[in-house]
Amino acid sequence: MIYPQNFEQKIGFDQIRSLIKEKCLSTLGIDYTDRMTFSTGYESIREQLNQTWEFVRILENADDFPADFFFDVRPSIKRVRIEGTFLEEAELFDLRRSLDTIQRIIRFLYPGEEEEIKYPYLYKLSKEISSFPDLIKRIDLILDKFGHIKDNASPQLAHIRSNISATLSGISRSLNAILRTAQSEGFVDKEVSPTMRDGRLVIPVAPSYKRKIRGIVHDESASGKTIFIEPAEVVEANNRVRELENEERREITRILTSFTDELRPAIDEIIYSYEFLAEIDFIRAKALFAEEIGGVLPTFENTRQIEWFHAVHPLLYLSLKRQGKTIVPLDLTLDEKNRILLISGPNAGGKSVCLKTVGLLQYMLQCGLLVPMHDNSRTGIFKDIFIDIGDEQSIEDDLSTYSSHLTHMKYFVRNANENSLLLIDEFGGGTEPQIGGAIAEALLDRFNQKHAYGIITTHYQNLKHFAEDSEGIINGAMLYDRHLMQPLFKLSIGNPGSSFAIEIARKIGLPEEVIAAASEKVGSAYIDMDKYLQDIVRDKRYWESKRQNIRQREKKLEELTARYEADLIALEKQRKELLKQAKGDAAQLLAEANARIENTIREIKEAQAEKEKTRIARQKFEQFKTELEEAPTVDDKISKKLKQINDRKKRKQQKR
Template sequence: TVLLLHGFFKTFKLIYPLMYETAQMLPLHPEIQALIEAKIDPYGQVMDDASTLLKETRRNIQSTESQLASSFSKAMQAALKADLLDDIKESVVDGRRVLAVIAKNRRKVKGAVLATSKTGSIVYILPESTQLLDQDLQLLRIQERDEVVRILKAITDELRLYQDVLALYQDYLADLDVLRSKALYAKDIEAVLPKITPEKMIDLVEAYHPLLLVHNRQKNIKTIPQSLKLNEQQQIIVISGPNAGGKSLTLKTIGLLQVMLQSGMLIPVSEKSQMSFFDTILTDIGDNQSIENQLSTYSYRLKTMRLFIRKCNANTLFLIDEFGTGSDPELGGALAEVFLEAFYDKGSFGVITTHYTNIKALADQLDYAVNANMQFDKRSLQPLYELVTGEAGSSFTFEVAQKMGIPYHLINKAKKKISSSKVRLDKTISKLQTERHKLRQHTAQVAKEKDKAQEQAQELEDKQQKIQDKLEQFQQLYDYNNKMLQLGRAFNGWLNRYFQTNNKKQLNADFNKFVQQEKIKYTKKHPPKKLTKAAKKKEQAVIKKEQEALKKVEQEVKKKTKVISVKKQQEAKAQAQAIANYDYKVGDIVRVKDGWAQGTVEKIEKKKLLINYGTFTALVGKADIELIKSR
């Protein structure tokens, strides 16, 4: 396999230069392949010729199997005649053919009982006549197996010298297998390589979660992409919004795509996306409480935050889902604020999801942190799965509860249990999100109409320009034709006077006068540039030099063309003579001279040919015909 790959990459080294360089670094040992192929066939079986003993053993096995089959057939025929067998007649037990004897007839058949059916109605008996042959066959198979093992051990001993090389080959093939898997998966999810930047940033444009993309594609469901940006001016994003609105999925999409990229995989994003590499990626997603380790949700969170604080720096990306949960909302929220400030002060990049109002407020206060929310349609009570950066989102607690079928009177009762200011704040955020969603829809519609208007304006401008160009062309054509008419009238007048008077001198005078008038008109339209004496002298010298060169070229051309002309005339004369003397035959393809339609000669008369043009026939003289293709 390595030798084949080496040859393949050598052939296509211009297409796969890096793969070619990698293959070139491998030490090649064709003797390994020769050593294996001498004993083992392409299907991985040890060949008969691997040893004399193996060849003889397999020949004996074939002979014994043939004898055994013949003996078994005789025993089965005898049992059938005696009506001792079940409908299935025979079976195989431990690799041996046995008779399927009806249980009540077991004593009527001589042989060894090897098994019975589950119901006990059938007894499987090895006929006595085949027992010795069967024993011989089993011994021969053991002998064959032992010889195969001996041969394989001998090959292994010889290959042991190449142990390091084979290990290198195995690593190389494993790397290629992984690379191919990455390429096939990238093709399946339509992945690309985003622009890799040296500065720390994540700028995802139209990013998809690869697993969700494949899952939705199989069910013919549209997947909504997400766009998100992390950089030095926006190093932490706090995502809020309704439950089941896509917060956690967005978080997982960011983490998974970053890990995929740093693992050498292409990712399903727009080619406009830009990303960089992080030294450490820390995640806290999901509930990891453990009975064995005696960890509650909050204990696990604290343990994780301790690790995050120790590991975080400017080259770290952290992702935290449901930040601050697991304890009392006020106390846990206060501790979560402190953790967020610690991550911020270390210059770490991160994305967190939360429902806590104090975390959202802190994100607004920090210069390089920003709020974001998942959009929710209050009319349909459906999440829109769209991430909008710049403002915090409402949890839509009561709206989601209403959607899930919670009785309305219980929802109202819950509303009365919380402070009115909290309800007003949530309503304000909810209303703000709704208005922002409407504004975005309106802005998108206006932008769409503006683009359409610009396209129409550009189209009208292009049409107007084309019409203007056509008008200019028509005007130029009109002026040219008008001038040609005037020139034609003038020539017609001179010719008429010449035909009447036969005065050549007057004709020349009229022509020279006309040329002089046209020259004056041209000079007025295109006045000559004023040149100095030196410039005039230089121009005259250039003109004289060009005229001399032109005269010399003309003489050479005349000399050469004269020879060519004589030769062409001779060839034309010979060709004309050959055509004139050609004896036309039925089936020749011909055409009328100076014509284009081709026909087939159907009949030959003295000086004429009957030509079939497909839809009609014509009788044409031989002198007016030229040959296209003889039969």
């Protein structure tokens, strides 16, 4: 349920609808955009959101989506339900091209059984849709690629057009002969050629020579300097052409009527296919709009919740973007513990924008539109959205602004429940502050008892105190820079905000004695409390900045730690690879050393008493041993083998 009737206008959704219409390819999508409405069905909304999100991916990744020939032929198709009616040539051409577009879209969404379906939600839309390939083939027998009736659309039409062509050729020859004679006699200029007037071939002649050529005068130029004569010799032939053209039109009508008779039994199914084409046009426009505003698909659950990060008002975002400015995003959480957020703060500080942002984004979401916020946000669903914002004074109904406000409150109290989202601006305003604040507090208590959710803006101190003491309600403040004396348009949740009335009055330039008198009237307690609120907000900003810096440093530290851990893992892997390689090299050296040892022993044995050969063999072995000892290795087997060689050498010397 949406309240009041002009809800869309109040939150700016009518402008959103217009922007989406501009992105539609035809009246197909525009009609669907007009039918776009607020929904409370979870599955329906989820499907719409996923369809749009899939189309965003198509826009980002695929440049071959069929986006041409989105013609709305539904009025023409509905018109020919009556027997004897037929589609005109242009209507038939639009039907053929748009049916082909439907066929190509279906193929795009379902490339084949062996290929993965990339866009399941869009494919689901196309599963039961027919593209009528037989109708397309039948139209191709009637129309050429330019949308004109083919000569061979029927044997009779081919015969008629052949006769027309032959007759026109005869007329042309006769006219040219007459024209040449007239030119040679000076009745007609040399550069003149036959022309067409009222479907008949004629010769342009100066008025002074109109008696020189026997025939019928058909027309006169605007200047009166030329008349157009149909020579008597070709009148009969031109009449024949007229007769043949009438026969041609009758045959074309017969062909189109015959085709329409074939099409008529499938009209309902054809219209159903065009509803699919209309929905695709609509989804495409929604996806284009989402790209423009940075819309995403956040987590969407079948529960009442608002946990938004970096949410922005799309219309304000586009406006500021055109001005080269940036928008301040909104972080907001409403849950079972804190269902109602009471926002206070200075005028023109962004309270109303915050409220409208919540109303617009929630409404967009439940209309199946992607919303501009961080994709880690969590969104939910509400059965009712009620809004009370702006001046509702009515001369006709004799209602003041406050009376209108109370009328809305009466409706809210009667209809609000745990599934409702209330959006109330300047709660309690418009009447005498003391009683206005009391009524507002009583209403707020009632809304809280009903477990409704809501965003409420106010300046009333009693409401801030009530929120502080009531479970289910939480204070929030729009931040204000006391030094620069300007709003920051940033929402801070947890504490109430100051109106900064004294500071703003001083900045504007009210006399200091007026400000002092006002301060004295409200009393030191009020002034002290307002300063206390300002100090709280200031301190909160300070500590929030500190926390933000700490979070950033922690994040940087986590990134560094992760990087170092990755480097250590890589180094360990590299060390193992080097060790493995070194062991392999060592094994190879060991094998070579064993071979050298055996070879040296064999040479010494073979040399026996030949001292020179023995000396040379020992010298070679000593050189190899030195090289082996100097070579870098990680394997102790080499050292062990060298020790064995030295021990063997000593034993041989002792033996010798």
